[in-house]
Amino acid sequence: MDSSWKTIIEPFKIKAVEPLGFTQAPERERVLKDAGYNVFNIPADKVLIDFLTDSGTSAMSSEQWACLMRGDESYAGARSFFTLEKTVRELTGYRHVLPVHQGRAAERILMTVVCGPGKTVLSNSHFDTTRANVEAAGASAVDLPVAEALQFDLPGPFKGDMDARALEAKVRALKPENVPMIIMTMTNNSLGGQPVSMRNLREVSEIAHHYRIPLILDAARFAENAFMIKRREPGYSKRPAREIAKEMFSYGDGCMMSAKKDALVNIGGFLALNDAEWVRRAREVLILGEGFPTYGGLAGRDLEAMARGLDEVLEEEYLAYRLRSVEYLGDGLRKAGVPVVEPPGGHAVYVNAKKFLEHIPPSSFPGQALVCELYLTAGIRAVEIGSLMFGEGQNGNFKPARMELVRLALPRRVYTQSHIDFVVEVFAEIAKRKDLIRGMKLLESSPRLRHFTAKLMPEVA
């Protein structure tokens, strides 16, 4: 397609449609109260625009739906497994491919194999389930993002990078034998969906290999990361996204993949590794929890659709549209006076709730207050990434998170430009009366991943 046009269009037409969940304000008030002011408890048909996650919410293509009929449902050695294995090997270069039902299963298997007491995993940032799996296996998880990752107002091209000097210092302090692996999360979901540069990946890979520590990529959003490298890193603008992605994988020794993101499927994942001994042990854990190693807890049709999605996601018309739609939402919010993490990420725009709702202290969860306000105002569902998700304790011993964000994650190929325009209009309206929004009080929570189960209520004025 000629690249001289200014308007980037959705590179698809729509064949099947699904109605949105229209509701009235009094109903939303009731629904939110019944949900304990936790939007994870809201029935999806009471949600108008669902920005809770980009995970497993993609629209599959007609070809992917056709793949479902092609799936081979044999228990062992299914043809669909070999299709997936070939695709993953070609893309990543890793020798062994183990399908799993989703990303956290790959995490659990890998952590069970390599982690244990006294070990520390280092990362640019562990996603919350990754951290939980490292800790559940008895090890510690330490994040080493670059300093600018936490300066939310400052745009930077590669705020997902790892602090390479801090990494080397930490490896020496801990001793390399106590660091079973280094994880590079691409893009960095916990800190704004920001990409990692090839330069940083190369540098981290050199450090890792110098100390003989395997480098594992959390590749959930590898294609978005690759396209941001193409757009932002000198020397990559003419290289196809597929080649850039291959180069990214070439610096690692394996990857964990949640296929629910950049493999454009509703369920699935894989673990791909080079080390034969790790794979032998991973297979044992896989059989215990997921199933036989050629299906890993998935149907043959899922494997087939995943292989197809890994191909489609690297089409450049798709990637240009994908990044533009996120940027478009970011532009709209900025214009409406809503502070966002700059620049917008690959899969989501993150609103800086601490700055937007300055009158609400972290102990009263400004992010969650905004999440609730979005639902009450227009049935928009988002997710808090702040002290509800990452803070500890409550009342007297409350320890806030490093940030108070609200993530608006865009499902892939699902919403159109007018949906985004609507969301921007809602934000502009909320911005006018934001000083009236009240904080939230935590009533009930569990010690790990508490945002999934917490119950809250609005503070009394």
Ligand code: F0G
């Ligand atoms: N790694 C990253 C970077 C993720 O964002 C996620 C999931 C996982 C691993 C785990 O994968 O869900 O397939 O088990 N992120 C979702 C989200 C849940 O909303 O950001 P999973």
